[in-house]
Amino acid sequence: MMSDDDDFDLTLFLPYLLNQAAEASSMQFQQFYKDRYGMLRTEWRVLFHLGLYGQMTARDIGLRAKMHKTKISRAVQKLSERRFVSRARDDEDRRVERLSLTAQGRAAYRDLYAVAQRYDAELTAGMTQGERHALRQLLVKLQDRGSTSGDRNSGKTAGRT
Amino acid sequence: MMSDDDDFDLTLFLPYLLNQAAEASSMQFQQFYKDRYGMLRTEWRVLFHLGLYGQMTARDIGLRAKMHKTKISRAVQKLSERRFVSRARDDEDRRVERLSLTAQGRAAYRDLYAVAQRYDAELTAGMTQGERHALRQLLVKLQDRGSTSGDRNSGKTAGRT
DNA sequence: GCTTGTTAGTTACAAAAACAACTATTACAA
DNA sequence: TTGTAATAGTTGTTTTTGTAACTAACAAGC
Structure with missing residues (x-):
């Protein structure tokens, strides 16, 4: 047990x-999303973004979710195979694909949205209204630290802590 | 763009x-730990725990860090190869291995401890003293939600959000 | 002593992620 | 134009993880 010098607590x-x-x-x-829809985390995230923002390209999703494009590509493929997402070439720029939810995708989104809402409430059940709000605000601040310089759409997933 | 019914914001x-x-x-x-010591996240975590709590078994680390035992086994192997950690059979119970840091391991720990301290300060630079404290307390609360029932030392790593 | 069960840790194999290299298309400048 | 660079997205290969099955050591009942 080695606490070096001062009062910094590494467990915090x-x-x-x-x-x-x-x-x-x-x-x-x-x-929830695994049991009900056999989705992976990346797939749920893509669904989540399409449900939330409507039609997007893979690139848009990458920017918002800070997910790497290969992850998105594979998630979209799966979601498309399972008819949750439909893909359409953009005729203005034929590199681009415009993604959106199918009826089935929207149904899954609505379902999971409701579940998320309940789960979020459950998580924050022990907190005061003020704590809830403060926590989210602080996390929002933290989430953007780091994505400062260059290299947009790189969105590598963390090699965590 | 589909906000279903009420005021729940999925982006939060x-x-x-x-x-x-x-x-x-x-x-x-x-x-830091990657560039300086070529460590992986799991390896840093194990080092971190051994530095913090002194001698531990793989099981102890698993309980504290909620890491799965296979991850720990592999991390310990790497750290041991690179002479950051030493392993010694316990003669009371010869299934158990008592892990501790080598001199080199302690040096790396001290170095990274200091870096972590600075980095943590940097992260929370925009917050008030009260916010800092509140944030940590709320996160501590959240981290234990879920590990309620049975199955100790299972420590699977999240298939995240 | 022997079975039966449990625990600490490792190893083998399957799934998912990271990373790099690729195709197709557009942009833009000589 | 044509050649170079950039962008959207995909595919192939390598690491890392997850999961399950395994070995070795103990424990407890009989």
Whole structure:
């Protein structure tokens, strides 16, 4: 047991705490989209973004979700095979594909939206209204730290803590 | 763009925010242990725990860090090969291995401890003292949600959000 | 002593992620 | 034009992870 010099507590190291909390909640929430729709995390995220923002390209999703394009490409492929997502070439720029949810995709989105809402409420059940709000605001601040310089759409997934 | 019924904002969904923040900070911090010591995240975590708590078994680490035993086994192997960690059979119970840091391991730990301290300070630079504290307390609360029932030492790593 | 069960840790194999190299298309400048 | 660079997205290969099955050591009942 080596506490070096001063009062910094490594067990309260922010990247560590964030990862622990993220893993715990993600593991639990995963159960819903996995059990009900056999989706992977990347697939749920793509569905989530398309449901939320409507039609998008893979690139758009990458920018918003900070996901790497190969992950998106493969998620879209799966979602498309399972008829949750439809893809359409853009005739203005034929490199681009415009993605959107099918009726089935929208139904899954609505379902999972409701589940997410309940789950979020459950997670924050022990908090005051003020804490809830503060937590989200602080996390929003933290999530953008780092994506400062160059290299857009690189969106590699973290080699965590 | 489909906001279903009420006022729940999926972009503020806690598992999502937590993951974004965790990924952003982990990606940045990773740079240090990766560049300087060629460590993986799991290896850094094991080092971190051994530095913090002194001698431990793989099982102990698994319980504290909620890491699966196979991850720990592999991390210990690497750390041992690179002479950061030494392993010694326990003669009371010869299934058990008592792990501890070598001099080199302690040096790396001290170095990374200091880096972590600085990095943590940098991350929370925009916050008030109260916010810092509140954030950590809330994250501590969140990290234990879920590990309720049975199956100790299962520590699967999240299939995140 | 022997069976039966449990625990610590490892290893083998399958799934998912990271990373790099690729195709197709557009942009733009000589 | 044509040649170079850039962009959207895909595919192939390598690492890392997840999962399950395994070995070795103990424990407890009989």
